[in-house]
Amino acid sequence: MNHNSNTYWDLIIRTKSGWFDLHLSDLWRYRDLTMLFVWRDFVAQYKQTILGPLWYLIQPLFSTIVFTVVFGRVAKIPTDGLPPFLFYMAGVTCWTYFADCLTKTSGTFITNAGLFGKVYFPRLTVPLSIVISNILKFGIQFLFFIGFLAYFMIKGAHIKPNYWIFLMPYLLLLLAGLGLGAGIIISALTTKYRDLQQLVTFGVQLLMYATPIVYPLSVVPEKYKWLALANPMAPIVETFRYAFLGSGSFNGIYLLYSTGTTLILLLFGVILFNRVEKTFMDTV
Amino acid sequence: MSDIVIQVENLSKYYNLGVVGTGTLSHDLNRAWAKLRGKPDPTLRIDQTIQQFNNSTGKASDDYIWALRDISFEVKQGEILGIIGRNGAGKSTLLKILSRVTAPTSGECRVKGRIASLLEVGTGFHPELTGRENIFLNGAILGMTKEEIKQKFDEIVAFAEVEKFIDTPVKRYSSGMYVRLAFAVAAHLEPEILVIDEVLAVGDAQFQKKCLWKMGDVSKEGRTVLFVSHNMVAVQSLCQKVMLLDKGEMVQNGPANQIVSNYLRYCLTSTQMDQVWKNQDEAPGCEEVRFRRISIQINDQDNNMITMETPFLVIVEYWNEIPAACLHITLHIRNEQGIVAFTTGSCQEPGWNGQSLEKGIYRSICHMPKNLLNSGRHSITILVVRDLANIIYMYEDALVFDIVDNRDRSGGWFGKEPGVVQPYLEWKTEYVGSKIPSQRLLKR
Numbered sequence: 001m002n003h004n005s006n007t008y009w010d011l012i013i014r015t016k017s018g019w020f021d022l023h024l025s026d027l028w029r030y031r032d033l034t035m036l037f038v039w040r041d042f043v044a045q046y047k048q049t050i051l052g053p054l055w056y057l058i059q060p061l062f063s064t065i066v067f068t069v070v071f072g073r074v075a076k077i078p079t080d081g082l083p084p085f086l087f088y089m090a091g092v093t094c095w096t097y098f099a100d101c102l103t104k105t106s107g108t109f110i111t112n113a114g115l116f117g118k119v120y121f122p123r124l125t126v127p128l129s130i131v132i133s134n135i136l137k138f139g140i141q142f143l144f145f146i147g148f149l150a151y152f153m154i155k156g157a158h159i160k161p162n163y164w165i166f167l168m169p170y171l172l173l174l175l176a177g178l179g180l181g182a183g184i185i186i187s188a189l190t191t192k193y194r195d196l197q198q199l200v201t202f203g204v205q206l207l208m209y210a211t212p213i214v215y216p217l218s219v220v221p222e223k224y225k226w227l228a229l230a231n232p233m234a235p236i237v238e239t240f241r242y243a244f245l246g247s248g249s250f251n252g253i254y255l256l257y258s259t260g261t262t263l264i265l266l267l268f269g270v271i272l273f274n275r276v277e278k279t280f281m282d283t284v
Numbered sequence: 285m286s287d288i289v290i291q292v293e294n295l296s297k298y299y300n301l302g303v304v305g306t307g308t309l310s311h312d313l314n315r316a317w318a319k320l321r322g323k324p325d326p327t328l329r330i331d332q333t334i335q336q337f338n339n340s341t342g343k344a345s346d347d348y349i350w351a352l353r354d355i356s357f358e359v360k361q362g363e364i365l366g367i368i369g370r371n372g373a374g375k376s377t378l379l380k381i382l383s384r385v386t387a388p389t390s391g392e393c394r395v396k397g398r399i400a401s402l403l404e405v406g407t408g409f410h411p412e413l414t415g416r417e418n419i420f421l422n423g424a425i426l427g428m429t430k431e432e433i434k435q436k437f438d439e440i441v442a443f444a445e446v447e448k449f450i451d452t453p454v455k456r457y458s459s460g461m462y463v464r465l466a467f468a469v470a471a472h473l474e475p476e477i478l479v480i481d482e483v484l485a486v487g488d489a490q491f492q493k494k495c496l497w498k499m500g501d502v503s504k505e506g507r508t509v510l511f512v513s514h515n516m517v518a519v520q521s522l523c524q525k526v527m528l529l530d531k532g533e534m535v536q537n538g539p540a541n542q543i544v545s546n547y548l549r550y551c552l553t554s555t556q557m558d559q560v561w562k563n564q565d566e567a568p569g570c571e572e573v574r575f576r577r578i579s580i581q582i583n584d585q586d587n588n589m590i591t592m593e594t595p596f597l598v599i600v601e602y603w604n605e606i607p608a609a610c611l612h613i614t615l616h617i618r619n620e621q622g623i624v625a626f627t628t629g630s631c632q633e634p635g636w637n638g639q640s641l642e643k644g645i646y647r648s649i650c651h652m653p654k655n656l657l658n659s660g661r662h663s664i665t666i667l668v669v670r671d672l673a674n675i676i677y678m679y680e681d682a683l684v685f686d687i688v689d690n691r692d693r694s695g696g697w698f699g700k701e702p703g704v705v706q707p708y709l710e711w712k713t714e715y716v717g718s719k720i721p722s723q724r725l726l727k728r
Contacts, residue, residue, distance in 0.1 A: 008396065009291075009394040009395060009396055010395060010396050010397055010398070011393075011394070011395040011399070012392060012393070012394050012395075013381060013382070013384060013387070013388065013392065013393040013394075013395070014387075014388065014391070014392045014393075015387055015388055015389060015390055015391075030424070030427070032424050032429045032430045033424040033425060036420060036421050036424045036430075037421075040410055040413065040417075040421055043412075043413065043417070044410055044412045044413060047412045047453075048412070114407075115407055115408050115425070116385070117380075117385055117403075118385065118401075118403045118404045118407040119383065119385070119401055119403065119407050119408070119425055119426060120383050120384035120385055120399075120401065121425055121427065278386070278387040279386055279387050281380070281385055281386045282299060282300065282386060
């Protein structure tokens with residue numbers, strides 16, 4: 001009767017495990033579930049809507065038009081010599097993806113409390129599926145953007161896409177990582193402090209103005225540039241614009257900084273998330 | 285022996301009572317600040333602070349409750365373990381810990397094999413998705429891979445009896461269909477250990493039977509089942525072993541029949557045969573009707589024991605506050621398995637025609653004849669019914685009493701006869717001859 005050897009057991013449930021005991025292999029075992037969640041989000045979201053996935057196009061289109069009118073025509077903010085419409089659309093496309101990842105993953109625990117309280121599966125599958133299903137949405141919006149880009153190029157606008165566009169998958173990864181990392185940190189904290197939930201929608205909006213979405217980084221006064229660059233989103237958006245539109249600032253060091261921040265945020269987020277998922281049912 | 289699949293050791297869990305809400309941030313900052321200075325936690329109550337200093341776990345204070353305390357047990361492969369106990373005994377907490385929904389405060393559970401839990405059927409069902417889509421989604425949530433679900437798909441649909449509606453969104457399902465589909469998915473999981481909480485409370489009788497049968501099947505295949513239920517009949521017929529919990533502690537653990545009857549006999553309330561309320565405000569009831577006296581009386585003054593051959597009276601006195609109400613009292617008599625033996629109502633009174641009662645005190649008396657109920661513990665639930673249809677108040681287990689078996693069966697079977705009732709019926713046996721012509725038998 002020697003059951004005390006821990007190798008005999010498949011699972012040991014105890015109060016706390018180590019900080020770095022993240023059960024990431026579980027996440028892999030449940031990959032089918034992650035994909036089913038993605039598919040569920042996609043199918044369920046547009047059932048009983050008339051326009052269906054067309055909404056994916058309406059959102060960025062209208063934001064871009066509004067930005068073009070308000071910031072381009074009325075406020076007359078310079079756009080690095082680019083057609084304002086494309087300039088804003090590039091920013092909006094990147095930002096929407098990041099913002100969606102952040103706001104939706106930040107509600108993970110609260111919106112799924114009912115489900116989480118009944119059955120165990122790796123909780124990270126939920127935010128992960130959100131990030132993945134948003135890639136679909138991003139993909140559609142990105143193609144939409146490319147369509148406009150092609151149109152402007154044919155019309156002879158001054159645009160120079162360059163080889164840096166091959167960095168696109170990497171930029172997407174960074175956007176996803178940043179959104180996910182920040183989102184799960186907030187989701188872990190909201191189980192105790194609901195105030196954060198209010199802060200997220202509001203905060204994301206404010207953060208957009210702190211990111212070069214409606215203005216280029218080049219108009220930021222030299223004195224405050226470091227502040228603008230402290231935002232890890234700034235280099236990503238600037239690189240994106242530089243790659244596709246050929247104007248703006250691109251700097252490898254800045255992008256490296258974004259990568260570092262993303263990794264740290266993600267690691268911290270996953271650890272915190274794992275801490276909370278064990279007992280959050282008692283505090284929610 | 286390597287067939288132990290679950291080993292639980294000194295498992296405890298406590299819950300924080302009260303509001304975890306406003307001011308938690310300042311509360312937490314306060315605590316963190318105190319910790320930094322090495323002072324005791326300012327938000328703990330004084331007795332807890334003392335406990336903290338004594339470093340003992342001590343008794344729970346008002347703000348904390350031990351949902352589980354020092355539970356240890358083992359389950360072998362292929363066993364169906366029933367877990368019973370009153371509400372709040374810690375059954376659900378135990379299952380929640382085992383299914384990893386929440387973590388224990390201390391102690392350890394060791395598990396061999398995959399665990400799937402069914403704390404509620406239909407978890408993760410999305411109303412907008414069709415039955416087919418939900419089978420895949422729900423199956424994956426419960427831990428199956430897509431491939432496994434595909435293999436089992438037809439079986440699941442057949443078990444749930446929803447073939448026709450498989451491509452209809454589940455929001456259009458009847459509640460019965462919904463539950464059947466949900467249970468079907470869960471029943472076709474192939475984990476080594478299945479944890480089930482009260483799912484049998486739903487569905488019609490036929491489907492319940494099917495579920496029970498399926499659970500029996502599961503254990504024959506060598507899989508282990510943990511089963512929490514208030515349905516003692518189900519527990520007794522399914523489980524070989526039963527664990528009884530009370531206030532978070534394990535009271536007994538052993539063969540099903542023994543534990544179940546112990547639970548029913550001793551852990552429920554003791555007998556309660558006479559209740560009187562002098563003050564109308566304190567009496568149980570609702571605004572319209574309050575009980576004044578509820579009692580069981582035996583005609584035989586020498587003996588206050590109810591035997592199977594003792595007729596007795598059930599007396600219900602109440603204040604009626606509704607002018608011109610059509611009221612009557614209904615009794616539900618239950619045996620120790622929780623089965624309702626029969627119901628009876630004061631509307632059976634000869635000459636009762638729904639006449640209205642004025643305000644005032646009323647007394648209804650029911651005569652229980654001898655030779656009706658089987659021996660054992662019984663309880664009576666009293667219902668106040670208005671207009672023959674609306675239950676305006678229900679007092680559960682208002683009376684609890686024992687019926688003693690005293691029938692003379694000299695030389696015969698001494699054990700308890702099975703059955704809810706034990707009436708004495710008329711019998712006659714006669715001699716019809718040594719040879720019966722077959723024709724005559726047929727004619728009868």
